[in-house]
Amino acid sequence: MSTADQNFAKSGLVLPPAPTPLGVYKPCLIDGKYLYVSGHGPVQNDKSLIIGRVGDTLTMEEGKLAAQQVGLAILATIKANLGSLDKVKRVIKVLGMVNCVPGFEKHAFVINGCSELFAQVWGTDNGVGVRSAVGMGSLPDNIPVEVEALFELY
Numbered sequence: 001m002s003t004a005d006q007n008f009a010k011s012g013l014v015l016p017p018a019p020t021p022l023g024v025y026k027p028c029l030i031d032g033k034y035l036y037v038s039g040h041g042p043v044q045n046d047k048s049l050i051i052g053r054v055g056d057t058l059t060m061e062e063g064k065l066a067a068q069q070v071g072l073a074i075l076a077t078i079k080a081n082l083g084s085l086d087k088v089k090r091v092i093k094v095l096g097m098v099n100c101v102p103g104f105e106k107h108a109f110v111i112n113g114c115s116e117l118f119a120q121v122w123g124t125d126n127g128v129g130v131r132s133a134v135g136m137g138s139l140p141d142n143i144p145v146e147v148e149a150l151f152e153l154y
Helices: 004-011 060-082 107-126
Strands: 028-031 034-040 088-099 130-136 145-153
Touching: 004 107, 028 060, 034 060, 034 088, 060 088, 060 107, 060 145, 088 107, 107 130, 107 145
Parallel strands: 088 130
Antiparallel strands: 028 034, 034 145, 088 145
């Protein structure tokens, strides 16, 4: 059985730099055996953000790719603060927020971009937790997706 770090390496994806807080908060916090990760946006490898609104300037598919990029930013934060993805036992909860037009209804499809990445890294048993996928009228800096998550640690 392969580890989370090995699974990520096999994905061929690249982690962006771990984002730094743009406000008064911690990117993550450990409380006992739980890792709380603050809301992350779609940070790219050059530290820029993907921007746009799903259903307006971005398609559903582009929104899903942005959600995957948010997942990569979360993984970068985990590695930067814990040293390894292997220290995470499982995903407990994901809250995905989609910056979208009022009539948009495929929030779950968009957030699958992040959830599918986590399932790839930690497997379908430990990489899939409970989840909410909701639409928002706006998100900071006009990012299309923001995700916060809760993980159980070993």
